[in-house]
Amino acid sequence: MDLSVQRSAEPAPPSLRAYDRDHINALLTQLARIEERIGAPLPKSRLSAGIVNIDIPPDKLVEVALLLRDELGFDMLSCVTGVDMIDHLESIYHFRSLANDWLLQARVRLTAEHAEVDSLVSVYQSANWLEREQYDMFGIVYRGHPDLRRILLEDEFIGHPLLKSFNSTPIVRHDRATTQAPAIQAVAGENLRHQERIQTKRLGQGSLERIHPGMTTFGGAAVYLETGQGVEPGAMSEPGRYLEGAGSSDEAAEAGTMPQERG
Amino acid sequence: MSIEAIHLPNANYQDESGLRSEEMILNMGPQHPSTHGVLRLVLTLDGETVTQCTPVIGYLHRGMEKIFENRPYMAGIRYIDNADYLSPMINETAYALATEQLVGIEPPPRAQYIRLIVNELERIASHLVAIGTYGLDLGATTPILWAFRDREQILDMFEALSGHRFTHNYMRVGGVMHDFPKGWLKTCEDWCTQFLERGIPEMHRLLTGNEIFEARTESVGYIDREQAIAFALSGPLARASGVEFDVRVNRPYGAYREIAVNMQTRQEGDCFARYLVKMDEMAESVRLVRVALDRLPGGSISQRTPIALRPPRGETYAAVESARGEEGVYMISDGSEYPYRAKLRGPSFTNLQILPELLRGHKIGDVIAILGSIDIVLGDVDR
Numbered sequence: 226m227d228l229s230v231q232r233s234a235e236p237a238p239p240s241l242r243a244y245d246r247d248h249i250n251a252l253l254t255q256l257a258r259i260e261e262r263i264g265a266p267l268p269k270s271r272l273s274a275g276i277v278n279i280d281i282p283p284d285k286l287v288e289v290a291l292l293l294r295d296e297l298g299f300d301m302l303s304c305v306t307g308v309d310m311i312d313h314l315e316s317i318y319h320f321r322s323l324a325n326d327w328l329l330q331a332r333v334r335l336t337a338e339h340a341e342v343d344s345l346v347s348v349y350q351s352a353n354w355l356e357r358e359q360y361d362m363f364g365i366v367y368r369g370h371p372d373l374r375r376i377l378l379e380d381e382f383i384g385h386p387l388l389k390s391f392n393s394t395p396i397v398r399h400d401r402a403t404t405q406a407p408a409i410q411a412v413a414g415e416n417l418r419h420q421e422r423i424q425t426k427r428l429g430q431g432s433l434e435r436i437h438p439g440m441t442t443f444g445g446a447a448v449y450l451e452t453g454q455g456v457e458p459g460a461m462s463e464p465g466r467y468l469e470g471a472g473s474s475d476e477a478a479e480a481g482t483m484p485q486e487r488g
Numbered sequence: 489m490s491i492e493a494i495h496l497p498n499a500n501y502q503d504e505s506g507l508r509s510e511e512m513i514l515n516m517g518p519q520h521p522s523t524h525g526v527l528r529l530v531l532t533l534d535g536e537t538v539t540q541c542t543p544v545i546g547y548l549h550r551g552m553e554k555i556f557e558n559r560p561y562m563a564g565i566r567y568i569d570n571a572d573y574l575s576p577m578i579n580e581t582a583y584a585l586a587t588e589q590l591v592g593i594e595p596p597p598r599a600q601y602i603r604l605i606v607n608e609l610e611r612i613a614s615h616l617v618a619i620g621t622y623g624l625d626l627g628a629t630t631p632i633l634w635a636f637r638d639r640e641q642i643l644d645m646f647e648a649l650s651g652h653r654f655t656h657n658y659m660r661v662g663g664v665m666h667d668f669p670k671g672w673l674k675t676c677e678d679w680c681t682q683f684l685e686r687g688i689p690e691m692h693r694l695l696t697g698n699e700i701f702e703a704r705t706e707s708v709g710y711i712d713r714e715q716a717i718a719f720a721l722s723g724p725l726a727r728a729s730g731v732e733f734d735v736r737v738n739r740p741y742g743a744y745r746e747i748a749v750n751m752q753t754r755q756e757g758d759c760f761a762r763y764l765v766k767m768d769e770m771a772e773s774v775r776l777v778r779v780a781l782d783r784l785p786g787g788s789i790s791q792r793t794p795i796a797l798r799p800p801r802g803e804t805y806a807a808v809e810s811a812r813g814e815e816g817v818y819m820i821s822d823g824s825e826y827p828y829r830a831k832l833r834g835p836s837f838t839n840l841q842i843l844p845e846l847l848r849g850h851k852i853g854d855v856i857a858i859l860g861s862i863d864i865v866l867g868d869v870d871r
Contacts, residue, residue: 235779236748243739273589273804275739301733303720304805304833306818317818319805319833323717323731326738330805351720354841362553377546377870386554 243326244275252277252297252327259292278330283342286333290318290348298322299329302349305356307363309389314340316365335365344370362387511539514852518547522625522856525866529843529855536851541844545837548870556830561587561661561797564830568817569655571832572868574617577610577646578810580659585741586806586817586830587661590799595742597785599663604743604780605676606649606658607808608773612683613642614811615724615766622763622860623695626704631694638687641679648672661797663790673781680774688771695763705759709846709858712757719842722835723813724769725862727753728761735809747779759861766863796825812836812863836868 242248253269256279260267267279267289281289293299299320308315313334320329333342344367345352356367357376364385367373375382384391517528526547532540552571556564568583569576581603588594595603620635643653648669650658658665695701711721716729726733735741736749752768754761799821807816813835822828839862846858 236750239737239740239745239748241740241745273592273802274741274806276805300717301720303722303814303838304816304818304831306829306831308820308829319816319818321733323733323738328739328805328807349720350718351838351841354837358837375546377549379546386551 240326243328248325249275249277249327252325252329255297259289259296262292263288272330276328276330278332280332280334283333283335286331287343287345287348289331290320290345293320293329293331294348297327298324299327300324302345302351302355305345305352305359307359307365307387309363309387311337311389313337314363314365316342316359318345340364341366341368343368344373346370361385364388516855518544522859523866524621524860524864525869527840527859527864527866527869529859531847531852531855533852536853538847538850538852538855541847541855543840543843545840545866545869548866550871552871553830553832556827558826560795560825561799561827562795564827565659565661566655566657568832569657570867571834571871572810572812572815572836572865573654574614574865575610575811576654576656577606577658578808578815580656581607581742582806582808582810582815582817583830584659584661585808586804586819587797587799589804589806590802590819590821591661591793591797592800593662593791593793595663595791596788597743598667598787599789600743601780601784602664602668602789603659604747605777605784606646606664608776608780609642609645609676611811612770612773613639615770618811618863619691619695619763619766622863623701625856625860626701628695628698628701631691634687634690634694638683645672645675645679648675660790660793662793663788665790667789673784676777677781680778684771684774688767691767696767702760704854704857705763705861707758708850708854709759709861710757711842711846715842715845716757719845720838721813721842723810723839723863724752724762724765725813725839727751728765729757730755735807735814739807741806741808743780747776747783749776759857762861762863798823798825807833810835812865812868813839832871834868834871836864836866837871840864840869 249271256267256269256277263285265282265285267281270278272278290302299322301321301323302318303321304319306317306319308317314337316333316335318331318333320331321327322329335342340363342365344356346356346367347369352367353370353372354376356365356370357373359365360367360370360373361375361377362385374380378386511532511534514531514533515528516531517523518526520527523529528544528547530542530544531538550570552567555567559567565580565583568579571579616635616639620632620639623629623631623635646656646658647653649666649672650656711725711729713730716726716731721729721731722733722735730753732751732753734749734751736744737751740749750772752765752772754765801821801823803818803820805816805818807814809815814833815835816833818829818831818833819827820829843859843862846862847855850858
């Protein structure tokens, strides 16, 4: 076997064909042929860096993918992405043609209530895990997938974390497995078990921190909302008082809630 | 993982000769030295032959894509370091490239050449880990010591350049963070020379002619070209099967539009070919570093971009060639300070998918040889 480094001399200058305008136009003409074959329009647009985007109607996806693979030589499905656009979901596919250096992005619009689309596993084997990941993260159901299970998260996980409606911090504060009272409870002496702690993120708060260094980004945004369960009515009347008045022992003593023995 | 997903043993299994034997399940991992991280393989065995394999991943899932959505564009660069933690510089390049395409700016020439140099050095460092640990998996202890000796010098250079051995946080949108410190170029040139003269030949002497190594890797884990394309494999794994695909050549980015890359391919498609492709790529990377050092232009290293970057609305997909294959970032901007969506296409995730196909019919001892040759980084699989 030849173990020397192959072709170590200076090669031909790099080919910039992938970004060439005429070369991409050739792809657009080919796509027009596919439009005629399936009898439905595929709205085309150009993205930056020589990428072409087409919108595919959900019911035509497998048909178009077969044509792309067999007629246009898009032999590699390299990436499947889900996007939550709030009013609808999108499933986005990136196809590569190795012979022609084309990169095609295909977009399928799905309704948020009924996010289902045909699976591409029968056309591209690589779609298997790629679609499973998007099912895991967005709950998009790929019809006809041979093994549609969660892949990165555990089976018992509830929800689909990359949806915009998913809260990345848990809303309910659970009791921690410790005998020590949390600091805020030791000072205020109240049971916070039935309160929800929500961290809100405001747009642009990162820049606030940069302009005024030392200002905490998230601590100031924490608010305590009341649920009104299991706490005496008066103690819950002022949202946010646990943050401002936490250090005031007078107030806590007045309310008769100094730290006591916990039952 | 639920029990339904596992291929349960067939109690009435018969082999070709009609002999009855019982299949059994072997749980390999998540803590296992040869998985290089936390990967669990549920193997169904007939005697010593693997009949089914179910990989279980996600032990290292950190919700990276959700984190991107809650951080400004610049902060994402630091997080993407940890995706493929053996080649952070290349991840950062992918992320910076995607953001630059959204904003519509181009880094100055010097920044692009610096990116090429650190990318190629990072590729060598990553391949050295891959080859060294691969030798260790197969029972050769010395290669990892010699590989880490050379790799350590690269990390020292990165430390001098960016301040960190790992998680460099070096790329910026529109350029790079620091210029080369004094004496860095000389160190780099010296390192290239001694690596070509001593590092690579030593590794060839240790592994390439090694009888045990050859016996355990040659004609093991064969992937043909069609299969490699159908599974969207990329990187050395695909090029060892004769797939002529390298993002640096097919869709050149940055300074690769000026410096041509020799694509290293092999036709054999087995574990040994994958090892050889990595060895060839290291020599090729040294050549690229030397060419880039020769032609290194002067000028500024970064465009002036605001820290609170607000790219216009739009979407883009940027791919770079990582040490393991196509590292892609798909990004949507809604005009605000945070990416609306940033999807990371990890090459290890896609490459790992072929493992059950490869293992079927192999002996259990080959599992480690095949898994090591795929060269996954679990941080990139789970993200």
